[in-house]
Amino acid sequence: MIECQDISKTYVNGPNSTTVLKGVSFSIADGEFVAIMGPSGSGKSTLMNIIGALDSPTDGSYRLDDDDVSKLSDDELADIRMRKIGFVFQSFNLLRRATVLRNVMLPLVYAEVDHEERVRRARQSLIDAGLPEKWHLNKSNEISGGQMQRVAIARALVNDPSLILADEPTGNLDSRTGEIVLSTFQRLNREQGRTVVLITHELYVAEHADRIIHIKDGGILSDSKNPNKRVVHESHEDV
Amino acid sequence: MKTSDILQETYWALLSNKARSGLTVLGIVIGIGSVIAMIAIGQGAQGSIQSSIQSLGANLIIVFPGAQRGPGVQASAGRGSAQSLKLSDAEAISRLPEAKAVSPEVSSRSQVAARGTNTNTSIVGVTPSYPGVRNVEVDQGSFFTDAQQRSSEKVAIIGPSVRDDLFGAGNEPVGQVIRIKGSQFKVIGMTKAKGGSGFNNQDDQIFIPITTAQRYLTGNEYVSQIAVQANDEASMASLQSGVTSLLLQRHNIGDAASADFSTMNQADIVAAASSVTGTFTLLLGSVAGISLIVGGIGIMNMMLTTVTERTREIGLRKAIGAKKRDISLQFLAESVALTFLGGFLGILLGGLISWAVARFGNIASSVSASSVLLAFGVSAGIGVIFGYWPARRAAGLNPIEALRYE
Numbered sequence A: 001m002i003e004c005q006d007i008s009k010t011y012v013n014g015p016n017s018t019t020v021l022k023g024v025s026f027s028i029a030d031g032e033f034v035a036i037m038g039p040s041g042s043g044k045s046t047l048m049n050i051i052g053a054l055d056s057p058t059d060g061s062y063r064l065d066d067d068d069v070s071k072l073s074d075d076e077l078a079d080i081r082m083r084k085i086g087f088v089f090q091s092f093n094l095l096r097r098a099t100v101l102r103n104v105m106l107p108l109v110y111a112e113v114d115h116e117e118r119v120r121r122a123r124q125s126l127i128d129a130g131l132p133e134k135w136h137l138n139k140s141n142e143i144s145g146g147q148m149q150r151v152a153i154a155r156a157l158v159n160d161p162s163l164i165l166a167d168e169p170t171g172n173l174d175s176r177t178g179e180i181v182l183s184t185f186q187r188l189n190r191e192q193g194r195t196v197v198l199i200t201h202e203l204y205v206a207e208h209a210d211r212i213i214h215i216k217d218g219g220i221l222s223d224s225k226n227p228n229k230r231v232v233h234e235s236h237e238d239v
Numbered sequence B: 001m002k003t004s005d006i007l008q009e010t011y012w013a014l015l016s017n018k019a020r021s022g023l024t025v026l027g028i029v030i031g032i033g034s035v036i037a038m039i040a041i042g043q044g045a046q047g048s049i050q051s052s053i054q055s056l057g058a059n060l061i062i063v064f065p066g067a068q069r070g071p072g073v074q075a076s077a078g079r080g081s082a083q084s085l086k087l088s089d090a091e092a093i094s095r096l097p098e099a100k101a102v103s104p105e106v107s108s109r110s111q112v113a114a115r116g117t118n119t120n121t122s123i124v125g126v127t128p129s130y131p132g133v134r135n136v137e138v139d140q141g142s143f144f145t146d147a148q149q150r151s152s153e154k155v156a157i158i159g160p161s162v163r164d165d166l167f168g169a170g171n172e173p174v175g176q177v178i179r180i181k182g183s184q185f186k187v188i189g190m191t192k193a194k195g196g197s198g199f200n201n202q203d204d205q206i207f208i209p210i211t212t213a214q215r216y217l218t219g220n221e222y223v224s225q226i227a228v229q230a231n232d233e234a235s236m237a238s239l240q241s242g243v244t245s246l247l248l249q250r251h252n253i254g255d256a257a258s259a260d261f262s263t264m265n266q267a268d269i270v271a272a273a274s275s276v277t278g279t280f281t282l283l284l285g286s287v288a289g290i291s292l293i294v295g296g297i298g299i300m301n302m303m304l305t306t307v308t309e310r311t312r313e314i315g316l317r318k319a320i321g322a323k324k325r326d327i328s329l330q331f332l333a334e335s336v337a338l339t340f341l342g343g344f345l346g347i348l349l350g351g352l353i354s355w356a357v358a359r360f361g362n363i364a365s366s367v368s369a370s371s372v373l374l375a376f377g378v379s380a381g382i383g384v385i386f387g388y389w390p391a392r393r394a395a396g397l398n399p400i401e402a403l404r405y406e
């Protein structure tokens, strides 16, 4: 459960300050699949950083489940991220020389999970994210872009987070591979009840979600159910 | 983050950049290695100088001409070159009850020639009591006698190094003739090799009767030092004060502070030599220490580069839940691992150098356990000190900016 109340964010650079978010309020229930959409520079990533507990709002309150995240120290934020949030980035951000499996296990290192449990959970996440076992021991720079994004999704899943945050997850992929990755999010949302927040500037991508929050110039333009959800068939989902 | 994970991450990180890790470790290896070797050589020199001082003879007090100085300034100009002690002083000292034997000497350096070859060596005018007082043994021929001294005969006993230089190793020196400052001397004996090296080579000397030395070499009646042997160790102090008051009286000096001679007992000499070799060890050690600091700067340089290169990785680790402490420990562990490895290899290198110096350079050296421990401590310390700043920098990165870093 995400509850944002009047969130604003102002960046101060010496004498000049930029207000990027101007009082944004919305809430997202568990199990929703929401797209946050808006043009470049509208404040999407800024909003994602706050929802993802990477940054604190200048004003307003943000509650994630039962935690008030808006006024925590750096290390407390790190703890929230470890327990509740899985990130998927546009540029994958994998450790290049490490194996696929080790990349997925990385969050469990900081959660201090036992080694055997780590391997078990990482392999399960990879299967859930749609990467078959034969790839698990490859180096992460030996696989295709679509597969890399699956590894990143598996890494986001491995801590069993209450929220998966994806910032332009298809930005570095061709349209077909992007479609497949989006179908993976849809499946995880449908089958495992994961809350997914997808950030994009493309309407086409946003239309894969159930609900679209449209932001512009730091405010919410519209927030409504998506009437024509694009559903990708499972049969397309292979890499 | 568990310790085993920190070690695992460190292992991966260092292995993924073998060449750079290796070169950085090399800096520490050279630093630690040279510290170990230099301290070993310094301490070895100290040991060998002390034992050679002991081998000068037992329970000795040495009287030098010139003003009294503290024991730390043994090498000061003036002492030994001043002219205030005569043979008659030595004879008077020998009548003191605590004095077992007295050995005055006149020393100078001179060119010595024999059959077309020549060498520059130290010529020491002594009395027949010298071998007994100074632990010198005669290997071939014999030392000169009282009669030969009284008549100022031109006879010489040479050290083995002088024999090697003038006649060649293994050749019979006794009976040969050498020229010292234009006068012909007959070689009547050779001393037994005593060892010692460099500036302290006791085998590179020629002994002649002291009266001969005064007549033909120095041309005056003064002596350059008087060695007095006490009956036993317990009588050293009373002998030293006895010698002092006797000489003050003989030289008509009322105030001991304006004495024209100085006395030094063997303990003073050992202390003076120790302070010289201690300074020497410190000097060598600090030169080596500087190279260690350079090695440490290499570590810092590498760690800063690593942190910059891995900015995105740090951002990612923070995004998935790494705390400041996890990040800084990871980078500290990397730098300490580098210095520890360097320290270990450096100890091996230092041991090897000091072994080689002892084996091929004939300079005593000994690697002490304390210097090995010190080296380990220092290398770990360097890892922490020079790794701290880069690690802090990594831990302090803002995850959002780090993830955006190109």
Ligand SMILES: Nc1ncnc2c1ncn2[C@@H]1O[C@H](COP(=O)(O)OP(=O)(O)OP(=O)(O)O)[C@@H](O)[C@H]1O
Pocket (backbone or CB within 6 Å): A011, A012, A013, A018, A020, A038, A039, A040, A041, A042, A043, A044, A045, A046, A047, A201
């Ligand atoms: N650290 C910062 N300091 C100052 N201004 C910032 C900072 N970060 C972002 N901004 C500004 O905030 C505005 C919104 O940035 P943000 O990254 O949230 O946009 P976005 O919607 O994600 O755009 P895009 O689609 O291009 O990723 C931009 O004008 C940007 O210049």
Ligand SMILES: [Mg+2]
Pocket (backbone or CB within 6 Å): A044, A045, A046
């Ligand atoms: Mg953005």
